[in-house]
Amino acid sequence: MPASLNGEHFETVIIGAGMAGLAAGIRLALAGKKVIILERHNASGGLNSFYSQAGRKFDVGLHAMTNYVPKGTKGTPLTKLLRQLRIPYDALDLCPQNGSKIAFPSCELGFTNDFSFLEAEVARVFPNQIDGFRALAEEVRTLDAFNLGAIPTSAREAVQRHIKDPLLEDMVFCPVMYYGSAQEHDMDYGQFAIMFRSLFFEGFARPLEGVRVIIKLLQDKYRSLGGIRKMKCGIQQIKTEGSKVSAIVLDNGDILTAEKIISTAGAVETARLCEDQPTDAEASNIGQLSFTETITALDCQPTDLGWDDTIIFFNTRERFHYGRCEHDLVDPTSGVICFPNNYQYGEGRQLDEGFLRVTAMANHDKWCALDEADYLAKKAYWYDELQKVTLRILPEPKGKNAYPDASAPMPLSASDLLDKHRIASDMFTPRTVRKYTGHLNGAIYGAPNKIKDGRTHLENLYLAGTDQGFLGIVGAMLSGISMANLHALQGS
Amino acid sequence: MTEDQVKQIVIDIIDEIAPDEDTTDLKGDVNLRDQMDLDSMDFLDIVMELRKQHGIEVPEEDYPKLASLDSCGEYLTPKFNAK
Numbered sequence: 001m002p003a004s005l006n007g008e009h010f011e012t013v014i015i016g017a018g019m020a021g022l023a024a025g026i027r028l029a030l031a032g033k034k035v036i037i038l039e040r041h042n043a044s045g046g047l048n049s050f051y052s053q054a055g056r057k058f059d060v061g062l063h064a065m066t067n068y069v070p071k072g073t074k075g076t077p078l079t080k081l082l083r084q085l086r087i088p089y090d091a092l093d094l095c096p097q098n099g100s101k102i103a104f105p106s107c108e109l110g111f112t113n114d115f116s117f118l119e120a121e122v123a124r125v126f127p128n129q130i131d132g133f134r135a136l137a138e139e140v141r142t143l144d145a146f147n148l149g150a151i152p153t154s155a156r157e158a159v160q161r162h163i164k165d166p167l168l169e170d171m172v173f174c175p176v177m178y179y180g181s182a183q184e185h186d187m188d189y190g191q192f193a194i195m196f197r198s199l200f201f202e203g204f205a206r207p208l209e210g211v212r213v214i215i216k217l218l219q220d221k222y223r224s225l226g227g228i229r230k231m232k233c234g235i236q237q238i239k240t241e242g243s244k245v246s247a248i249v250l251d252n253g254d255i256l257t258a259e260k261i262i263s264t265a266g267a268v269e270t271a272r273l274c275e276d277q278p279t280d281a282e283a284s285n286i287g288q289l290s291f292t293e294t295i296t297a298l299d300c301q302p303t304d305l306g307w308d309d310t311i312i313f314f315n316t317r318e319r320f321h322y323g324r325c326e327h328d329l330v331d332p333t334s335g336v337i338c339f340p341n342n343y344q345y346g347e348g349r350q351l352d353e354g355f356l357r358v359t360a361m362a363n364h365d366k367w368c369a370l371d372e373a374d375y376l377a378k379k380a381y382w383y384d385e386l387q388k389v390t391l392r393i394l395p396e397p398k399g400k401n402a403y404p405d406a407s408a409p410m411p412l413s414a415s416d417l418l419d420k421h422r423i424a425s426d427m428f429t430p431r432t433v434r435k436y437t438g439h440l441n442g443a444i445y446g447a448p449n450k451i452k453d454g455r456t457h458l459e460n461l462y463l464a465g466t467d468q469g470f471l472g473i474v475g476a477m478l479s480g481i482s483m484a485n486l487h488a489l490q491g492s
Numbered sequence: 493m494t495e496d497q498v499k500q501i502v503i504d505i506i507d508e509i510a511p512d513e514d515t516t517d518l519k520g521d522v523n524l525r526d527q528m529d530l531d532s533m534d535f536l537d538i539v540m541e542l543r544k545q546h547g548i549e550v551p552e553e554d555y556p557k558l559a560s561l562d563s564c565g566e567y568l569t570p571k572f573n574a575k
Binding site: 072074075083489 | 509510511512529531533534536537540543544552
């Protein structure tokens with residue numbers, strides 16, 4: 001790679017080394033194109049990354065990789081993307097989940113990677129809704145959700161055509177929204193279908209070593225094909241001439257040119273980089289939803305305490321509310337609990353330490369307004385609050401580790417138990433998300449209105465990733481692949 | 493180059509881009525899509541490899557001519573021989 005990029009010309013420049021950018025890069029490098037990926041940070045992965053603290057690795061993003069199918073399953077997104085990236089299935093080390101659940105105040109629905117399990121659960125808890133649920137599933141199965149020209153329609157309305165009990169409706173929406181909706185209260189039916197399939201028809205899996213396995217695979221593949229990647233390389237401005245990008249100005253002032261640009265920076269974020277757009281362009285399409293997550297390391301396996309679920313999507317209100325957290329720093333009334341240990345890693349394979357991750361909605365502006373001392377104090381406060389909520393959702397601790405010693409007359413309270421087994425903890429907030437993804441408002445899932453064909457106001461600038469609208473990690477990679485194919489490879 | 497040799501080149505490319513598909517006993521006159529799980533993204537890869545490995549260009553409007561092994565042989569052989 002040249003020491004300076006100043007004056008260099010590329011066939012395609014990709015902005016962002018997240019899952020979508022890396023996947024797009026692999027496609028272009030496979031085709032023999034001169035391609036470069038520019039990444040503002042010193043780590044790849046974007047929204048899905050990891051960091052080390054005191055020698056311990058923490059994952060960000062990736063509770064579970066959705067879209068899991070067993071090896072050899074044909075025609076599914078995972079299979080398609082592995083083929084497109086020429087990555088062998090086994091390289092991902094995908095280990096399926098144990099089982100997950102949706103926990104609401106009055107009832108629970110379990111689900112696994114076998115859809116018939118969820119069907120049976122719905123039939124058990126909502127016997128008069130099972131026909132509607134099956135009809136919905138059938139409609140979702142056959143919907144052309146990847147149609148890039150589809151007009152967005154309301155998923156709430158579509159679901160209500162089949163499911164008449166609002167409790168079941170909310171329980172279906174809770175995991176689907178938490179794992180990918182950038183829109184408040186409702187979502188596009190096409191996006192709903194993509195998520196529903198990826199969660200319930202396909203399923204959850206995880207590599208033992210977490211998200212870094214996937215990032216490393218993508219990076220190594222890209223590098224082996226001769227793709228160039230430049231880290232710590234932010235973009236100051238996209239220069240325009242008429243309806244085209246004419247050049248890209250880097251933070252260090254270097255100027256490079258490209259025939260095509262694929263940006264994974266976000267729809268609004270990309271528009272605002274363009275010379276011909278005002279700095280407040282597309283304000284109405286800024287995402288409103290941000291999250292916080294607590295991560296707790298334990299000196300034992302979660303199953304030793306009787307916590308066997310892989311993921312629990314919970315809601316403690318009467319109606320599930322998926323919307324901006326308005327009044328406080330965190331909305332602890334719904335969220336996601338994840339035990340990364342609870343996957344079928346195979347005989348003798350397990351994470352050395354136990355992990356408990358809890359995600360909830362959080363208010364970006366309020367977190368960002370805190371001064372440093374207050375920020376740390378509020379993190380400590382909300383860490384405790386979220387642990388309290390979590391312990392009310394989790395089953396009562398059981399097993400030998402639930403007792404301080406064999407002679408103790410009483411088991412420890414759940415909260416004392418967690419204190420006893422905790423060896424480390426951390427928490428990220430919307431401020432962290434904003435810093436590492438560059439998403440305005442720290443909006444994890446980006447803009448509410450997706451741009452499915454990836455086109456922008458400039459004819460050689462395209463979007464991929466979160467704001468193109470294929471969701472989840474597999475979706476992000478497929479987005480990079482599809483946009484590279486459509487705009488930079490097809491017919492060229 | 494004969495049509496059979498060109499067909500074998502196409503089979504080799506499919507083996508490379510879709511290693512999980514069985515390419516033994518493919519029928520020449522039946523659409524590849526009906527015999528294997530290939531989609532438009534896979535056909536893009538066949539075109540990509542023809543260009544990369546053999547310098548053969550297939551314009552987008554001619555993609556339908558790659559539908560079956562026989563039509564591949566018919567369409568691509570003159571291109572290989574014209575090189």
